[in-house]
Structures are given as structure tokens and as C-alpha cells.
Amino acid sequence: MTAIDPIIDQITAALEPHGLVPRGGFVFGPDDDAPRLSHGAAACSVVLVGHFGSSIWPPFTQWRQSHRDQPDPLDTWSKEVLTDVAGAVGGQAVFPSDKPYMPFQQWAKRAEGLSASPLGLLIHPEYGLWQAFRGALLFDRIIRFAPHPSNNHPCDSCVEKPCLHTCPVDAFDGTGFAVDRCRSYLARPEGALCMGGGCLARLACPVGQEHAYMPDQQRFHMAAFAHG
Structure with missing residues (x-):
């Protein structure tokens, strides 16, 4: 994603070793049911985090070699990585598998302008169905995002x-x-x-x-x- 706010460059650098990327975001509006942060205030901004293709697979498989006993290894790895990244950039990590469930698919549509495929999976105009969102970073301040391109539904x-x-x-x-x-x-x-x-x-x-x-x-x- 194109960076306007310097925090996006910081997030990008922190995610890169793990094959992850910031995948757009937005500022919650007055009509949004913004999630609450750990200190009780409503989040101001959200940055979606995910990957394209198999970019996460080498770092994940390397991590998994020493975490063979994990029942949900990909979720566990995602939480470990994004929790550390959130701490480094002053955000709070949330995940699709955690309750109360966040509307990740709606957030992703809003952040990147994606639409659902006939299979129900979101489809990207370049990467097709070979992409995913692993979590999101919430912030207590307004982040300036570049407008996402207007994507034609493939x-x-x-x-x-x-x-x-x-x-x-x-x-x-x-x-x-x-x-x-x-x-x-x-x-x-x-x-x-x-x-x-x-x-x-x-x-x-x-x-x-x-x-x-x-x-x-x-x-x-x-x-x-x-x-x-």
C-alpha cells in the first residue's frame, strides 16, 4: 500500500521479515462500531495485515520447526508476530479467530476495495484467491491513508x-x-x-x-x- 503516514513505513519494515504486509486501512467514522482498545477507548484507525501468495510460508515453516506441539500453528504464529509488531509501533493487534469476532471481511473490503468471489472468498484483481488477512492493528490516533485504487471486480x-x-x-x-x-x-x-x-x-x-x-x-x- 502507498504510505502517507510514516507509521505505515514502520509497520511495513516490521512485517517484512515475516512475509506479511500492511493491506490498507481506514479511520473509523462516527457511525462505525469501532472496537475498544485495552485501555477502554474506542480505536481511531485500523491497519489490516496479510499476505499475497506464499510469502509467509518460509518464515512460518521455519518457526514451526520449533513449535511442533501447537494445535493451531498458523494462528499462533500470526498472533506471536503481530503482537510483537503492535508493541513496536504503538498499536494493538486483533485477530479473526478471537472473540468477540471482528468484521474482518467488511474491514478488508473497505481497506482495499475488494469484493467476494462466487466461492465466498475475497478476490484480489492481481493475486486472485491467493491472498489472506492474518490480523489487524488498531490505533488510538488518526492515521492518514492513501486512497486505495478503484478495483474492478475480476x-x-x-x-x-x-x-x-x-x-x-x-x-x-x-x-x-x-x-x-x-x-x-x-x-x-x-x-x-x-x-x-x-x-x-x-x-x-x-x-x-x-x-x-x-x-x-x-x-x-x-x-x-x-x-x-
């Missing part, structure tokens, strides 16, 4: 929408995701292709295919979903 020009016709059990219909049907299939022998190579529907999206996750990252996420 799905609008995708006529064939192969993502909706590739799942072997038709778990996606463009309006919802049949979670139980998908997990049931993954537990059967015929689900080995998806478990070993990644979600076929996600892989079918033509946008940003060159940024698809590395094979072991695909397997990690499929296993986490199947057993989640």
Missing part, C-alpha cells in the same frame, strides 16, 4: 466461472458453501486429490494463478479445513 468479466463447475461434489453454487458435503468428501478415499493438491474450485479460478500457494501450503490448509 469475476464480472469471467463468463465461464470455472470455480463453480470444478468441485467434484458441487459444494459451491455461487450463493453458499456446503461445508459438510465438502468435508465428507475429503474424508473419503476419492477426496485424496483435493487433500493432496488443494481445493479444485479455488485452483480453477483464472485470476492470479501464478501466485497459487506452494503445494505443502495447499496441503496444510486443506488438512486444517478438513479436520477443523
Whole structure:
């Protein structure tokens, strides 16, 4: 993201060794239900943090070598990294997995101008479905953000929408995701292709295919979903 406020450069430098980047942000308005900071006041600004492609995979896998006993390793790693970064830049870290749940998808749409794909995942005009948000940093002051570019929704020009016709059990219909049907299939022998190579529907999206996750990252996420 383009930096206007110097804090963005500080956040960028702190995140870089971990393969993470600041992914836009905004100032909470008077009509927003801004989250409360640890000292009780409402947050003024939020900076979303995430990654593109497999940028996090090398630092995460290196960390995991000495943290094999963690039941939720990616969440644990994200919290460890972002909590340290938040302390270094004077913010407070929050995460999608923590209660009370923050509206991360709505924040991401607002911060980067993204839209949802037919699979329900947010889609980026360059990186497609191969990107994610790992947390956010809240601040008790107003941060100056550069306007995000006006993104055209890549799905609008995708006529064939192969993502909706590739799942072997038709778990996606463009309006919802049949979670139980998908997990049931993954537990059967015929689900080995998806478990070993990644979600076929996600892989079918033509946008940003060159940024698809590395094979072991695909397997990690499929296993986490199947057993989640």
C-alpha cells in the first residue's frame, strides 16, 4: 500500500521479515462500531495485515520447526508476530479467530476495495484467491491513508466461472458453501486429490494463478479445513 503516514513505513519494515504486509486501512467514522482498545477507548484507525501468495510460508515453516506441539500453528504464529509488531509501533493487534469476532471481511473490503468471489472468498484483481488477512492493528490516533485504487471486480468479466463447475461434489453454487458435503468428501478415499493438491474450485479460478500457494501450503490448509 502507498504510505502517507510514516507509521505505515514502520509497520511495513516490521512485517517484512515475516512475509506479511500492511493491506490498507481506514479511520473509523462516527457511525462505525469501532472496537475498544485495552485501555477502554474506542480505536481511531485500523491497519489490516496479510499476505499475497506464499510469502509467509518460509518464515512460518521455519518457526514451526520449533513449535511442533501447537494445535493451531498458523494462528499462533500470526498472533506471536503481530503482537510483537503492535508493541513496536504503538498499536494493538486483533485477530479473526478471537472473540468477540471482528468484521474482518467488511474491514478488508473497505481497506482495499475488494469484493467476494462466487466461492465466498475475497478476490484480489492481481493475486486472485491467493491472498489472506492474518490480523489487524488498531490505533488510538488518526492515521492518514492513501486512497486505495478503484478495483474492478475480476469475476464480472469471467463468463465461464470455472470455480463453480470444478468441485467434484458441487459444494459451491455461487450463493453458499456446503461445508459438510465438502468435508465428507475429503474424508473419503476419492477426496485424496483435493487433500493432496488443494481445493479444485479455488485452483480453477483464472485470476492470479501464478501466485497459487506452494503445494505443502495447499496441503496444510486443506488438512486444517478438513479436520477443523
